[in-house]
Amino acid sequence: MRPEADALPDTLGCAVAGKVPGKYTCLTWMPRFETQKFAMAPYHIRQYQDSDQKRVWDLFIRGMEEHIPATFRHLLILPRTLFLLLGLPLAMVLVSGSWLLAAMSIFFVLLLMKLLARQPWKEYVAKCLHTDMADITKSYMSARGSCFWVAESGGELVGTVGGLPVKDPPLGRKQLELFHLSVSSQHRGQGIAKALTRTLLQFARDQGYSDVVLDTSILQKSAHALYMSMGFQKTGQYFMGAFWRLVDIPAIQFKHSFPSA
Numbered sequence: 552m553r554p555e556a557d558a559l560p561d562t563l564g565c566a567v568a569g570k571v572p573g574k575y576t577c578l579t580w581m582p583r584f585e586t587q588k589f590a591m592a593p594y595h596i597r598q599y600q601d602s603d604q605k606r607v608w609d610l611f612i613r614g615m616e617e618h619i620p621a622t623f624r625h626l627l628i629l630p631r632t633l634f635l636l637l638g639l640p641l642a643m644v645l646v647s648g649s650w651l652l653a654a655m656s657i658f659f660v661l662l663l664m665k666l667l668a669r670q671p672w673k674e675y676v677a678k679c680l681h682t683d684m685a686d687i688t689k690s691y692m693s694a695r696g697s698c699f700w701v702a703e704s705g706g707e708l709v710g711t712v713g714g715l716p717v718k719d720p721p722l723g724r725k726q727l728e729l730f731h732l733s734v735s736s737q738h739r740g741q742g743i744a745k746a747l748t749r750t751l752l753q754f755a756r757d758q759g760y761s762d763v764v765l766d767t768s769i770l771q772k773s774a775h776a777l778y779m780s781m782g783f784q785k786t787g788q789y790f791m792g793a794f795w796r797l798v799d800i801p802a803i804q805f806k807h808s809f810p811s812a
C-alpha cells in the first residue's frame with residue numbers, strides 16, 4: 552500500500568550530522584533525521600562532504616558490479632544463448648568431426664557471455680564517473696533542489712543516495728530523480744537504504760517536488776522490493792542502450808507521487 556506523505560518520516564526526529572552552514576544550497580535544508588534499529592550497529596545520515604568522494608565511488612562501483620554474476624546467469628538462460636551453446640558445438644562436430652573444437656566452441660561462447668555480462672555495468676559506471684559522479688559537490692550540492700547524502704556507521708561510510716531535478720518533467724510536474732542508492736554488503740538488511748530513501752523523499756516534499764522518479768534494472772530485485780514498499784509505482788520500462796538490449800535487461804522506471812501534488 553502506498554504510504555501517505557504524513558506517514559513517511561516516522562524516523563525523522565533528530566538533527567542531521569555534518570552540516571556545513573551556508574556553503575551549499577541544499578545544506579540550507581534542515582532535515583530532522585537519525586535512525587537505527589535495535590541490536591544492530593547504529594548509523595546516521597548526513598549530507599555529502601568532499602572528503603567522502605573516494606568511499607562514495609567505491610560503494611557505487613561495488614554496488615553496480617555486484618550485478619555482473621546475475622547478468623551472466625540471466626544471459627545463460629536466454630533462448631539465443633542456449634541456441635548458441637547447443638548449435639555451435641553441433642555445427643563444429645558436423646563440419647570438422649572434432650569433439651575438441653566442439654568443446655572449445657562451448658568455452659568460447661561462455662567466455663563471450665562473461666565479457667558481455669560485464670559490459671553494460673562497466674559502461675554505466677564509467678559514464679557516471681565522467682558525469683554526475685565526477686564532482687559530486689558540483690553536481691549535487693551547489694544548486695537549489697538537489698542533494699547527496701551518505702550513511703555512516705562506526706565511523707565508516709556505508710550508504711549513499713543522491714537527488715537531482717528532472718530537466719524536462721511532464722507539464723505541471725516538478726520531479727526529483729533519485730540516483731546511486733547503495734549500501735555496503737556488510738551493512739544490508741538494517742534499514743539503511745530505507746532511511747536514505749526516506750531522507751530523499753522528505754527533502755523532495757520540503758522542496759515542493761510533486762514526484763520522485765528513478766530508473767533501475769530488472770535484475771535489481773532488492774531495490775524493487777524496497778521501492779515498492781515505500782510507495783513507488785512502476786511506470787514503464789525501456790533499454791538504456793545497445794548493450795542493455797543485447798543482454799536483454801530493460802530499465803524499470805519507478806515514481807513516487809506526493810498525495811497533495
Ligand SMILES: CC(C)(COP(=O)(O)OP(=O)(O)OC[C@H]1O[C@@H](n2cnc3c(N)ncnc32)[C@H](O)[C@@H]1OP(=O)(O)O)[C@@H](O)C(=O)NCCC(=O)NCCS
Pocket residue numbers: 614615617731732733734735738739740741742743744745746766767768771772773774776777778780
Ligand atoms: C538495494 C539496497 C540499496 C538495499 O539496501 P539495504 O540497506 O539492505 O535495504 P534495507 O535494509 O533498507 O531494506 C529495505 C527494504 O528493501 C527490501 N530488500 C532489501 N534487501 C532485500 C533482499 N535481499 N531481498 C528482498 N528484499 C529486500 C525489503 O523490502 C526491505 O524492507 P524490509 O526489511 O522491511 O523487508 C542494497 O541491496 C544495495 O546497495 N544493492 C546494490 C546497489 C543497488 O542495486 N542499488 C539500487 C540502485 S536502483
